[in-house]
Amino acid sequence: MKILIRWLYRAAFLLYDFSIMTNNETKNLIQRPPIVVVMGHVDHGKTQLLDYIRKTSVVEKEAGGITQHIGAYEITHKERKITFLDTPGHEAFSKIRARGAHVADIAVLVVAADEGVKPQTIEALGHIKKSELPFIVAINKIDKPNANPEKVKKELADNGVLLESWGGQISSVELSAKEGTKVEELLDLIGLLADVADLKADPNSDGRGVVIEARRDPRRGPTASLVVLDGTVKVGDYIAASSISGRVKALEDFLGKPVGSATFSSPALVIGLEDTPDVGAEFITSKEPITAAIKMAKQLGDFIEKTLEPEVKPNYVYAIVKGDVQSSVEALTDSLNKIKLENGAVKVLKSEAGDVNESDLKQALTTRAVVVAFNVKIDSAAQNMIRSLVASGSGHTINIVEGKIIYELLDSFKEKAEARLKPRATREELGRLDILAIFRQEKNRQVIGGKVAQGKAVKNTRVEVMRKDMVLGEGRITNLQQEKKDVSEVLEGKECGMVFEPGEPKIAAGDMLIFFKKLV
Structure with missing residues (x-):
């Protein structure tokens, strides 16, 4: 899939290059x-x-x-x-x-x-x-x-x-x-x-080359390290690398000194791309906007990606990868995908350069993904979210493995993944109930009403509280009533009132209760 989309971008670049070549004079080739x-x-x-x-x-x-x-x-x-x-x-x-x-x-x-x-x-x-x-x-x-x-x-x-x-x-x-x-x-x-x-190149032609490094700088935004293979890249040029485009706002040489241009064989840091491009992506520059070919390739890529979306497999341990630079992210992602697990497989949901943020943790919370952080920090908003989770006493946790040595990170991730996939006590689902009303919420209990959507509601059983696709927590139904009479169970399609203990998590109309019993 990725190879196909990469070739779409490359084809778009070739079409763009051809349109330029037809308007260019003979190249002025010199030694590089x-x-x-x-x-x-x-x-x-x-x-x-x-x-x-x-x-x-x-x-x-x-x-x-x-x-x-x-x-x-x-x-x-x-x-x-x-x-x-x-x-x-x-x-x-x-x-x-x-x-x-x-x-x-x-x-x-x-x-x-x-x-x-x-x-x-x-x-x-x-x-x-x-x-x-x-x-x-x-x-x-x-x-x-x-x-x-x-x-x-x-x-x-x-x-x-x-x-x-x-x-x-x-x-x-x-x-x-x-x-x-x-x-x-x-x-x-x-x-x-x-x-x-x-080796020869034309210093007067538009710049082209390869991205060898990329990262998101907290102060300057997306940056990319380039090696120029032909032509000259100048401040003010339009630039595109795969599906990422932008305008060169600033250039720095390998010593970190600001420069106005970088010509063939030179390494340079460019600032001005709208996002971090993939390491290994080819780039081109122009004095005119480079948008039509890129948009065309992106639309085709998006269509094919949706059409050929792979089948979801069970027993995945999900990972969210964050790293200091794009090459580290790609290498870590590649290594995670190669990890062999006895009872499942690894699936990387997201991989990008930059610090661990609140959005990463929210995704990890809803998907139970392990956050793998290589040589990056956890930003202040994400730290506040972790503290709030701990203080809430909800029992929700986010698994984060972080460090500066790739071997240790991979070992820590594999250890957590194997532990998660170990055979353990399973459960039998008894029924599902949609919450229709909240009558009273106290410190240690909640009086609620709902309708059995599937199976049956059973008194004195454990229930899981679901909000959309997120598990809020667990509790027990200590009292069950149908038409103001105490009952031991309520069947599918019937409405009932019940007492849920404890007082947390706070249940709301629209939530769902899943009734279950554990099996050893």
Whole structure:
């Protein structure tokens, strides 16, 4: 479904591009800097390598001023620019790394000299080969006493990667990201591959590229990190990414400095979109509004989504996912959907960047969803709602798992989900009664009247109070009368009066009582 809708948006973009191309003159193509993605197994030194390159290639006072993470940064090596994608390393982020590979021109596959080829190494190779990316192998951690580069080369050969030193065509460098040994040689190789690829773009054309990060800033609203692949994005341009559109109000470079424009291969933060776009979404810009194609694709997408709505399955544990940035949200959602439960399945109802708010909690309360909060806060209105629920003594609770480590969040969610799906005492429904009138409400009891809509109303049984689709609480019917006579039960279609204990929750006309008995 999502793939189909994504292609509708892409088709709309292509139609829009075609209409522009027919009016444009021949492109003024010039050389553009390469975009590089660093990939490999967790703990093999990707982050350390990126950190070393950033610290040694960005002016020191500027590097110290980086206050935000926009998913990419730009360096200058021997008077030529190189853009590095700063993608997460944990296996839960494979989806984002795959998207990163599609954005990049060149990949660097990092393999630790002391550990060799690991599962994520093979996974990264798959992304690289699928994207047909030229790549370099960086054999890292050669400073380790148990480093064995030759073993790494053999394991790579066993997986179809033959390095130049073994008679193949893939360049490699043995380096130490910790000490900086031969990192400059790696940057030289990247420059060489970029020359061979002959990367070109037109600085005068409308901007186009890919969203690599997105988040909702409490002060500035939706923001998106972009990598420009062609053309130039300027403040004041109209912009669209999938179904999200807007106008560029402000641009910042990777250092957080305001800029008037961003051209090809540059990472930039854009402010002005009406909502947070999906990570991996393609974007286009124009000096004219980009609305017709987007609206057409959205209408088609909405129609297909409603027409092909999947069948609802039982035994779901619902989740509402909130995260600091869109890439974290997507990765967490992807991981939750992969969790295997013995007696059911996980269904993510909502996933978005931003703090947990009152709307999230209301949805969680009515659907019994678990709120999964990654590196975000619970806003003041939501905290007040939680305090009110506790103070009411209604027994209603909202399950929230929060933290800054994805492994722990997933473990906590699975624990709650398994507990919820465990076989436990069930109940037999006896009947349903519509509340027609409230005669008296006291501290410990309520005198009410209603009509049996289904089954029967039975004295001295437990009842559940329902308002629309929300369970307000439970109580017991201690007295039942029909035509002013005490009775033990009232059948379907008949009206009756009754005493409900306790005095909470407060019942109202239009509510429903469900009569039931528990079964062990």
